[in-house]
Amino acid sequence: xxxxxxxxxxxxxxxTPANLMYAFVGCxxxxxxxxxxxxxxxxxxxxxxxxTYVLPPVSALIMLAGIYYGAQYGGSTxxxxxxxxxxxxxxxxxxxxxxMARKGLAGPALSTAALGSFFAGTVxxxxxxxxxxxxxxxxxxxxxxxxxSLMVLGLIAAxxxxxxxxLKAIAMTVLGLLLGLVGTDINSGIPRYTLGIxxxxxxIGFVTxxxxxxxxxxxxxxxxxxxxxREIFTGKMQGLWPTRKQVREVTPAVLRGxxxxxxxxxxxxxxxxxxxxxxxxxxxxxxxxxxxxPFGQGNIRGVASPEAANNAASQTSFVxxxxxxxxxxxxxxxxxxxxxxxxxxxxxxxxxxxxQLFWGLVVSMWIGNLMLVILNLPLIRxxxxxxxxxxxxxxxxxxxxxxxxxxxINNNTFDIWMLGIFGFVGYxxxxxxxxxxxxxxxxxLGPMMEEYxxxxxxxxxxxxxxxxxxxxxxxxxxxxxxxxxxMLLPAVKKKRAEAFTEE
Amino acid sequence: xxxxxxxxxxxxxxxxxxxxxFAVGTLFYDVGSASHMGPxxxxxxxxxxxxxxxxxxxxxxxxxxxxxxEGIGSWAWRPLxxxxxxxFVFGILLTGSxxxxxxxIGMIVGIYVLTLIASLASSQFKIREVLILATVLAVGSYMxxxxxxxxxxxxxxxxxxx
Numbered sequence: 146x147x148x149x150x151x152x153x154x155x156x157x158x159x160x161t162p163a164n165l166m167y168a169f170v171g172c173x174x175x176x177x178x179x180x181x182x183x184x185x186x187x188x189x190x191x192x193x194x195x196x197t198y199v200l201p202p203v204s205a206l207i208m209l210a211g212i213y214y215g216a217q218y219g220g221s222t223x224x225x226x227x228x229x230x231x232x233x234x235x236x237x238x239x240x241x242x243x244x245m246a247r248k249g250l251a252g253p254a255l256s257t258a259a260l261g262s263f264f265a266g267t268v269x270x271x272x273x274x275x276x277x278x279x280x281x282x283x284x285x286x287x288x289x290x291x292x293x294s295l296m297v298l299g300l301i302a303a304x305x306x307x308x309x310x311x312l313k314a315i316a317m318t319v320l321g322l323l324l325g326l327v328g329t330d331i332n333s334g335i336p337r338y339t340l341g342i343x344x345x346x347x348x349i350g351f352v353t354x355x356x357x358x359x360x361x362x363x364x365x366x367x368x369x370x371x372x373x374x375r376e377i378f379t380g381k382m383q384g385l386w387p388t389r390k391q392v393r394e395v396t397p398a399v400l401r402g403x404x405x406x407x408x409x410x411x412x413x414x415x416x417x418x419x420x421x422x423x424x425x426x427x428x429x430x431x432x433x434x435x436x437x438x439p440f441g442q443g444n445i446r447g448v449a450s451p452e453a454a455n456n457a458a459s460q461t462s463f464v465x466x467x468x469x470x471x472x473x474x475x476x477x478x479x480x481x482x483x484x485x486x487x488x489x490x491x492x493x494x495x496x497x498x499x500x501q502l503f504w505g506l507v508v509s510m511w512i513g514n515l516m517l518v519i520l521n522l523p524l525i526r527x528x529x530x531x532x533x534x535x536x537x538x539x540x541x542x543x544x545x546x547x548x549x550x551x552x553x554i555n556n557n558t559f560d561i562w563m564l565g566i567f568g569f570v571g572y573x574x575x576x577x578x579x580x581x582x583x584x585x586x587x588x589x590l591g592p593m594m595e596e597y598x599x600x601x602x603x604x605x606x607x608x609x610x611x612x613x614x615x616x617x618x619x620x621x622x623x624x625x626x627x628x629x630x631x632m633l634l635p636a637v638k639k640k641r642a643e644a645f646t647e648e
Numbered sequence: 649x650x651x652x653x654x655x656x657x658x659x660x661x662x663x664x665x666x667x668x669x670f671a672v673g674t675l676f677y678d679v680g681s682a683s684h685m686g687p688x689x690x691x692x693x694x695x696x697x698x699x700x701x702x703x704x705x706x707x708x709x710x711x712x713x714x715x716x717x718e719g720i721g722s723w724a725w726r727p728l729x730x731x732x733x734x735x736f737v738f739g740i741l742l743t744g745s746x747x748x749x750x751x752x753i754g755m756i757v758g759i760y761v762l763t764l765i766a767s768l769a770s771s772q773f774k775i776r777e778v779l780i781l782a783t784v785l786a787v788g789s790y791m792x793x794x795x796x797x798x799x800x801x802x803x804x805x806x807x808x809x810x
Contacts, residue, residue, distance in 0.1 A: 196797075310656065312708065316663045316701040323670050323694050330677075330687040337687055338673055365731055368769050369724025537773075538781050541766040544731060545759060545785055548738050553799050561739035565732045572728060576720055577659040595690040607683030 148274055151504050158505030159512055164207050167200065168509050171208035172516040175215020180528045181539055182223050187585070188363065189216035190479050191355035192543075195550045202487035203502050207509040209483055213476060214513045217417065217459060218262065218521060221452055222528050225254050234417035234455040237425040241440060241447030248443055253387040255525055257395050257445060258452040259518050265403040265453035266514035269460025272407050273467075274507050277496060280468040284493035287469075289600035290611050294621040296594050299471045301625045302412065304583050305632050314583050317574075321584035324349060325591020332599065344559040351482040351589060352554060353563045355475075356547045358581045361564070362571020364540050385522065391445050394437070398428055398446040399453045406454030410461030412473070417455040417462070424454035460510060466491055467503065470593075475582040478589040653709040654719050660706025664699050671695030730769035738762040743802060751806045755793070759786040 158164065174196075178189040193212050197205040217234070224235035225242035238258065245254040287295070304314040327338045328348030339345035387395065405427060406420035428450045429440050438444045462473045463480075470492035472478040484491050489502065496503045521528070551560040574581050605611035613619045651657045670691050680686025741758040744751045763782035767773055793799045802809070 310705070312701060312705050313656065313659055316659075316698060316705060319694050319698045319701060320663065320666060323666070323691060323698065326691050326694075332685075333678070333687045335677060335687045337677060337691065338670070361731060361735070365724055365727045365769075368727035368731070535772075537767065537770040538777075540731075540769070541734070541763045541778075541781060542785055544734055544766050545738070545762055545789070548735055548762070549755070549789065549793060549801065552739075552742065552801065553793075556800055558739045558743050558745075561735060561742070565735040565739075568732055568735065569728070572724075573662075576655075576723070577662065578655045579659050595685075598690060599685045602682045602685060605683075607681055609682065 147278070151278075151500070152274060152508060154500060155504030155506075155508030158203060158501050159207065159509040164204055164505070164509065165512065167204045167208040168211045168512050169516055169520070171211025172215040172513055172520055175212035175217075176219040176222075176517075176521060176524075176528065177215070177531070179216035179219025180222050180531050181219075181543070182227060182367075182532070182536065184363065184543065185220065185359060186213060186216035187355055187475050187479065187582070188359035189219075190476060191352050192360060192546055192550055194352050194479070194483060195553050197483065198486065198554070202484075202489055203505050205483065205487060206480075206502070206506050207513075209480060210506065210510050211513045211516065213459065213480075214266070214456075214510075214517055217455065218259065218517050219528070221258050221262075222255060222521075222525075223532065225258065225448070226251060226529060226532055234421045234451075236418075237421050237451045238448055238455075240425075241442070241444050244441065244443035245445065245448065250443065250445075252385040252525075253391055253445065254448050256385050256522060257387050257391070257399075257449045259521050261395065261399040261402070261449045261453040262456035263514050263518045264399055265406060265457035266460055266517075267511060268403050269407050269410070269457040270507060270511040270514070272411075272461055273464055273510070274504075276411070276461075276464050277468050277503075277507075280464065281493040281496050284469050286617065288615070289597045289604065290615050290618045291621065293594060293597040293601050294612055294618040294625075295469060295471055296590055296597065298621045298625045298628075299465070299473065300583070300586060300590065301628055303474060303586055305628050310578070311629075311632055313579050317579050317581065318583040318587040321587025321589075322591040322594065323587075324354070324584070325588040326595065331592070331596070342559075344555075344557060348592075349563060349588075350551070350554060350560060351479070351585070353551050353560050354567050354588060355479060355585060356551060357564045357567025358571030358574065358584070360543060360547050361568025362575055362581070364543060365568070365572045366575050367536070368540065385525070387445065394434070395445055395449040398431075398450040401427060401431075402450035402453035403457045406457030407461045409454070410458030410473075411464050417458050417474075417476075420454040420458035421451035424450045456514070463507075463510070467495060467506075468493060472586060472589060475585045478586045482589050651710055652712065656709035657706050658720060660702045660704070660709060663702030663705060665702070667695050667698030667700075667702055669695075671699060727769040730765055734762045734765035734769075737765060744806070752802050753806070754802045754804045754809075755789065756786050756803055757805060759789060 159168070174193055175189060178184060178192060179186065190209065190212055194209065197208050200208065220235045221238050224239035225246055228239050228243040242254045242258070245251065300318050304311065304318055327345060329336050329346050336346045402424040405424050409420045409423060425447060428446050440447050462477055465471045465473050466477045466481060470481070470490065472481045481491055489495060489499070547564060548561050551564045552558065554560055571581060601611055602609070612622060674688035674692040674695065677688035678686035679688040679692055738758045738761065740750060741753040741761060742755060744753065760782045763785060764778055767778045767781070790803060793801055794803050
């Protein structure tokens with residue numbers, strides 16, 4: 146019954162009127178920005194992050210978690226209504242969701258997505274609460290060598306599960322690690338790679354990088370494409386709620402998606418996108434009812450299951466972050482960055498030393514999910530209205546908010562210059578087919594990895610074999626090697642390429 | 649010898665170049681030894697690794713047939729120049745630039761200029777629409793950032809605030 150007492154502690158923190166309001170504002174803003182086509186959760190969170198700096202740590206994290214769910218749900222709305230998935234995790238939602246919208250069934254598609262997500266989120270939060278305590282105990286057995294190996298595993302796993310070329314993704318991770326080292330070396334106090342620029346001694350801001358690459362880079366990419374014409378099927382939306390028959394079809398699909406998503410979310414490198422893609426693949430394999438609509442033509446299971454899966458995974462991907470301090474994907478990397486700004490070093494100590502923060506955050510995740518249902522179903526018409534705003538009005542506004550956003554972090558125009566530079570870099574990466582998410586992960590982990598490497602090698606008197614002679618560390622590295630080997634097997638390689646292109 | 653995958657070849661070269669810059673950069677820092685890592689140790693390690701990865705990616709692009717014929721495609725210069733230009737001009741107007749001898753013009757004028765320049769990136773530029781959009785953004789930003797959040801952003805030009 147330890148779970149109950151900790152959860153009630155969480156409720157006492159999260160249920161204060163102020164924190165409820167921050168959760169609400171976070172969900173609202175997250176959905177508002179997330180609905181805008183072409184902006185994924187990473188760009189959305191980066192854009193809204195400066196607004197949370199002034200809040201106390203618990204409230205800031207609660208608001209950020211709300212922004213994250215909102216952004217994710219907003220992305221699904223856009224995917225269903227305009228077939229413009231803002232992120233990888235809603236690509237599969239768009240396939241059947243958009244077809245449903247074309248048939249006038251946008252309402253049931255959106256409401257099943259919301260209710261399925263809420264159910265999955267609830268299960269995800271419970272799993273998070275149940276798993277955190279034992280995992281934290283494991284984490285206390287970890288020394289510097291184990292943490293270093295765990296980070297290697299986490300970075301490689303994230304890369305393996307990303308789409309595209311494995312080598313390029315690893316190179317992007319290493320580049321991220323290097324960029325993370327720019328600034329003052331904490332050990333010697335020597336400024337590294339700062340080119341004599343005083344602003345760089347504090348390092349490059351992670352919000353600036355995320356906004357530049359994911360915000361500006363994507364805007365330029367979008368404008369460079371000629372097929373930005375969108376067709377919105379809102380005129381003939383008949384009712385919001387699914388029929389009884391649809392509910393019967395959807396319920397088992399939501400359950401399957403939730404379980405699969407929750408499991409995949411915990412894995413390092415897992416997360417929303419992988420969960421959604423796998424859940425869709427699973428639904429396709431389940432035997433169809435005789436009168437069911439085929440997949441790809443508006444099957445409601447094809448919306449419900451991936452949506453449940455990506456939300457379950459969104460919750461459980463907090464497990465590695467909160468217990469071990471290792472972000473499993475780019476969004477969690479941003480959350481880690483936000484925690485560091487508030488002087489919280491994520492890891493096993495957060496739960497023991499700062500239980501209010503930990504359990505408050507866990508409970509507010511559930512509240513965030515509830516907010517989404519309460520907020521989004523009644524407000525769906527507003528989000529639809531927002532989607533009818535042409536892109537040519539949206540992108541100048543996004544540029545403006547990004548520029549003002551980075552400026553307010555330090556009240557320094559230098560951050561605006563960096564934003565522009567990383568906008569160019571982001572476009573360049575897009576053009577060269579280099580995925581940017583691994584770079585962000587590496588960037589956040591760079592300084593931590595260096596510190597753990599330094600400590601591990603100091604303790605072993607410079608002997609690198611410490612990483613393979615310590616059993617836990619050796620196991621983690623063996624898992625890393627195994628992952629790479631599996632990915633290089635010709636059969637798996639082919640399957641993986643198919644999964645990411647034809648889906 | 650023909651390059652089979654232009655995207656990969658170019659990214660290989662890019663990683664090689666950046667890796668080399670970081671590796672050579674460690675000449676300025678103490679590398680130290682494994683037991684006593686200096687500030688240059690980890691960057692040297694990563695720089696060499698990135699260079700090696702870059703070489704491998706570029707070689708693969710030349711040798712392997714996968715992804716053959718994948719060109720980089722044309723550059724979207726117009727949006728790139730206007731979007732980034734809008735960003736930089738806004739930065740200069742916002743606080744001015746002592747180095748260039750430019751005074752503070754502030755957020756309000758900056759928003760009009762940013763909206764104007766950024767809108768040029770789209771092929772459907774209409775001046776009336778742009779002015780309306782800029783006004784909405786200016787009023788909205790003033791209400792949110794200055795009145796509501798009370799952020800330290802210069803709103804008006806130096807000759808008005810004095």
